[in-house]
Amino acid sequence: MHGFSYKSGSLHCEEVDLNSLATTYGTPLYVYSGGTITDHFRRLDEALSGVPHEIAYAVKANSNLSVLRLLAAQGAGFDIVSGGELFRVIKAGGDPGHCTFAGVGKTRAEIIYALNEGIYSFNVESEDELRYLNQVAGELGLIAPAAVRVNPNVDAKTHKYISTGKSENKFGVDFESIADLYERASNDLPHIRLRGLQMHIGSQLTSIAPFIEAVEKVTPLVRLLKQRHGIEFWSIGGGIGIVYHNSLESGAAGWWQQREGTDAPLTIERYGQELVPRLKDLGLKILLEPGRYIVGNAGVLLTRCLYEKKGLAKTFKIVDAGMNDLIRPALYEGHHEIVPLTEPASDERVMVDVVGPICESGDFFCQDRELPDFQPGECVALMSAGAYGFAMASNYNSRPLPAEVLVEGATARVIRHRQDLDALIEGES
Ligand SMILES: *Cc1c(COP(=O)(O)O)cnc(C)c1O
Numbered sequence: 001m002h003g004f005s006y007k008s009g010s011l012h013c014e015e016v017d018l019n020s021l022a023t024t025y026g027t028p029l030y031v032y033s034g035g036t037i038t039d040h041f042r043r044l045d046e047a048l049s050g051v052p053h054e055i056a057y058a059v060k061a062n063s064n065l066s067v068l069r070l071l072a073a074q075g076a077g078f079d080i081v082s083g084g085e086l087f088r089v090i091k092a093g094g095d096p097g098h099c100t101f102a103g104v105g106k107t108r109a110e111i112i113y114a115l116n117e118g119i120y121s122f123n124v125e126s127e128d129e130l131r132y133l134n135q136v137a138g139e140l141g142l143i144a145p146a147a148v149r150v151n152p153n154v155d156a157k158t159h160k161y162i163s164t165g166k167s168e169n170k171f172g173v174d175f176e177s178i179a180d181l182y183e184r185a186s187n188d189l190p191h192i193r194l195r196g197l198q199m200h201i202g203s204q205l206t207s208i209a210p211f212i213e214a215v216e217k218v219t220p221l222v223r224l225l226k227q228r229h230g231i232e233f234w235s236i237g238g239g240i241g242i243v244y245h246n247s248l249e250s251g252a253a254g255w256w257q258q259r260e261g262t263d264a265p266l267t268i269e270r271y272g273q274e275l276v277p278r279l280k281d282l283g284l285k286i287l288l289e290p291g292r293y294i295v296g297n298a299g300v301l302l303t304r305c306l307y308e309k310k311g312l313a314k315t316f317k318i319v320d321a322g323m324n325d326l327i328r329p330a331l332y333e334g335h336h337e338i339v340p341l342t343e344p345a346s347d348e349r350v351m352v353d354v355v356g357p358i359c360e361s362g363d364f365f366c367q368d369r370e371l372p373d374f375q376p377g378e379c380v381a382l383m384s385a386g387a388y389g390f391a392m393a394s395n396y397n398s399r400p401l402p403a404e405v406l407v408e409g410a411t412a413r414v415i416r417h418r419q420d421l422d423a424l425i426e427g428e429s
Contacts, residue, residue: 002297003033003407004383009343011381015410018302019341022379025403026418027304028321030390032062034070034408036298037386040268041074044240044290047272051279053286056100058238059085061291061387062299066406066415068092071294077120079238079289083110086117096120100198100235100287102149104129104170111136115144122146123198123235125172127181130192137191147196147235150178150221154214156202156239161332165201165214172199178221182229194229196287197222200237203292206266208274211236215278222282235287236275241266242296244335244384268293292387299386301326301402302341304379306357315352317374322356323363324396326382326389330362337383338365344372354380358397390416400424 003014011018013033021031044055056077059068063085068078069092077098078089089099096117101110104125114122115137124130124146137144151172154165164171173181178197185192201214215236225231279286303321310316328334338354349370356363365382374380393401400419405412 002384003036004300004381006343011339011341011343013300013407013412016407016412018300018381019379021405021412022302022304022341025405025414027302027379028325028402029302030299030385030402030404031302031412032064032067032295032299032386032404032406032415034298034406037067037070037295038074040294040298041071041076043268044272044288044293045074047268048276048286048288050272050276051286052284053288054098055288055290056098056235057294058289058291059089060391062295062389062391063088064390064404064406064415065092066413067295068094070406077287079123079291080119083107083113086110086114086119090117100147100289102198102200102289106133108132108136111144112140115140115142120145121195121198121233123149125149127173127184130181130185130189134185134189134191143191143193145193145195147194147198147231147233148173148178148181149198149200150175150218152199152201152214152217154201154210154217156205156210157207158202158204158239158241159332162203163201164203165199165210175217175221179224179228182225186229194225194231196231196233196235196284197225198235198237198287200235200289201239203239204241205239206241208266208270211239211271212274212278215275219278219282222284226282226284231284233285233287234279234282235289236279238289238291238293240268240271240290240293242292242384242387244337246337294387296387297384299389300381300383301336301385301389302379302381305374305376307376314368315350317352317354317371319354319356319365319380321365321382321402322358322397322399323360324358324394324399325356325402326365326385327392327394328385328388329365330360331392334388336365336385338369338371339381339383340372340374341379341381344374346372348373358399395419395424398424 149172
């Protein structure tokens, strides 16, 4: 589910009218469906129920404190990639003992912070990093729990910027080198406790095959590491893809469902059915690190049309959100459905580019797309913007960050105020 549908001609998030939120809080505005976030978490938890597991939500997808608090209350752990994310998790009431720390470039300060907070595991991406972790832990008189990230050299068949499991990617340690590395570490690194093995082959995977390929390839290695080093967990990463095309729930009334070209859906039930039988006899705790799957379809970015410009070649709808608010289309050709908040009265479509105010030609949300002929003053929703949306927003062009609202049932709550101009120059002299 995702919690967005037309009711009485107006797009709603759960029981809340999005037109009224846009009027009350202004645009651009991120709106999240709390019910969708918890529903996705529970469905994944259920799909994996046949194997001992823990879901470590990938904080980088959407790190708002209220989103983290919602997931902590569901019993989620957290996969973090920086000291800042650990700080957020702790502020939101999350337990560092259920945090894994990923990333190729952890700094000394971040390592010390995470060691002192007692995180569950450092997911290490090179031998150099493992040795440095050992050294820092030794200085503090601590033992660092660690897993190495294996790069299984599997093609995730996703956009090249979000593929991470091939040998040419910067991530992880080559599959062939892992067993020897664990051997050296257990002999030479007294301040490391080898606790698990980690992998993550990429993001927005829309087919099950690469997941199966990676799990089957790495399983013998995992068995070996368990036998030799007593590892207790295997993190199989995140990367579960979501539907970006025609992304309003099927069955709900809406003009976009008649359109062709939906993504082949990788359902969470299928993910569980294929992977659980392959994992359940290992005698290990399976960790999952989903980000996009949990929050992607749970959020929209509301934006108001400012102007229409009919040029010689194209018609442009100029809206008040820009690539600084939602960079996915510019960064990796991300697709977002564009849906008027007021249900279109007719089936008429016009071919348009929807563009933002930023001084970059890459600042568009769609090009040459057939959309209802929404007019200046009207609002549209950029669908499926809950993951890597606000989290990647910037102040480029000195535009204040948008506000964020969390909806739960009939209640809407501002969970981040729109940045004001003073905040924009904070810390500058
Ligand atoms: C980004 C990331 C994830 C989450 O990826 P999604 O595609 O959002 O599920 C999980 N694990 C690691 C190590 C990551 O870097």
